[in-house]
Amino acid sequence: MFLLVNGLAVGSVAGVSRAVRTLGRVRTVVYEFPSDKDLVRSAQDGDTASFGALLERHWAGMRAVALSVLGNRPDAEDAVQDASLIAFRRIGDVREPESVSAWLRMIVRNSCRSRLRSTPPTTPVADLSLLVAETDPEQIIDRHAMRDWIWQAIDELSPTLRMTVMLRHFSPRTPSYDQMAALCGIPVGTVRSRLGEARKKLVEAMAATADSVHADVLAASRASARDAVETLAAAEQGRFAQLTAERWTPDAAYYEGRQRVGGRDFLIRGMAGDLEAGVRQRFVSAVTSRDTTIWEMDMVNPPDAPDHCPSAVAWLMTMKDGRMHQLRLFHAPGVQDGRTPPTRV
Template sequence: MTVGDAELVTLAQAGDAGALGVLLTRHEAGMRAVAVSLLGYGPDAEDAVQDAMVTALRRVGEIRDSAAVGPWLRTVVRNNARMTLRAPRPTPVADPGWFAHPATEPTPEESLDSGALRDWVWHAIGELSEPDRLVTMLRYFSDASSYDQIAAVCGVPVGTVRSRLSHARRALAGGLRAAATSTHADVRAAGDARWREGVDMIATAMRGDFDHVVHDTWWPDAQMVVPGGPRGGRELAVRGMTSDLHAGVRQRLRTVVSSGDVLIWETDLLSPPDNPDHCPPAALWLQVLREGRVRQLTLFHPVPARL
């Protein structure tokens, strides 16, 4: 007996990744037809479909008319395609709400936490290769979410970003198509620990003791990279933080996202009152770890995507 869409949506909303996989497989042809009708055959159409599948992971809980999931998925694809057609440059084309983090809206992690698919999602992201995982986390869980900003952070061409994202989305969608229903470890505790760790480290840095943070948590040969700027070792990081503190700049941790050996902090930069334009409003700390210690930090100042 074939299970209907309504029952599959109910199961997916209860956290059954396999049920969501069946839904996506069932409606994939219709989703692709919409994308091709607007974008033609090619990578843009495939991106629109794959982004819709990733969006479904987060937003399946928002579906009210469970029998109309097919039209809902096709609408997501149609919106993605239209945004691609309108975009003057590569920008996020999935769900804008996943990228914007206004104070009155839930963060991406909070949105995932509201659904039982959270653990499956983070397990699946953790199974990606480090390059694919890195670009996926930046695109879906950071302010540096446009293709050109991801390329700047990672130091690779935009085409490489597109390729890695496409590979990652295929892996995530493929996992769903395979009806991956096994249970995975609860990621909330690990996420909470990373958040507390980040808060403590930023607080220590704001007291003028960032050198202690670097000494305790960075490898001696760790590298710091500023896209379009300097590159150096631990002393560059300490010198930069010390200079900011002397100038009256303060930082406040806003977001922490981690998976495997990739850790992302996003901080608000607070310029001194007498020089409100001293620094950009935010910073992204992309930390690549080895055995739990930082082996490379890329410091980037995101520009919010214009959708």
């Protein structure tokens, strides 16, 4: 059984142990509430109920920090929700469980400062590749299972909500609200409302899929990373048109917001133009879901034109039957100096 506590799915009596004492003919039930350390250890082992209980315990303090920094109640609530998702993904990083309260407040404070600067959160999603570095098989299984569970829940969202929550919480270079609005061709207010709806439905989906068999997200991300590397290699080897014919839909196109700018030929010419100008892209990371994939790339400009392109770009791709169907680009904040982003791959 799951309950929704402060926006998260938790168990009905999360982490609470019970001891029974008998004094003569009087039977006394004593409930012993776990320490922060106990809850953190259980959450790190994959017990989401313990994580929910941990958030419930510290929610008031997290909210107080957000209100003290932002003042505005709706913004503060959003910041705490953002911080909660970050904490959920990063709970395995906690090395001093007894100090988890300070750790949670720090994440909230960083989330608030990010909003004040109108930049992405300073605590990014944990890199899926870090899983490979683990040496404890049980730890690998626990983290792998929790990550697969989260992405299974994301796949239960509608395409628009899935894209919104991936951009905000799981993309390598998280865009600001304004950037998300421009990227998707919608008002900023719609971005905020979609995020609110996505968070609510994500929690519901996580509760509904808690006992399900989840797809192997790590394998999917590795496959997507290989596709990205092969795509860039094909472009540099003059095989970009051939590769896109095999891996993109026939009507694949580049979009700015909701406006279609050009088709596959347009994208092929754009890539060729960059290569002729001496611009190269270097793959960094990939995140992928049922129909949305994000590739992060570094842009390497030629020495004689260091400002030719922004220093980093992410490909936001809408997939159709496993093939790239729509492409949008967004750049790391602050790297464009106010210039209009180039419409090139």
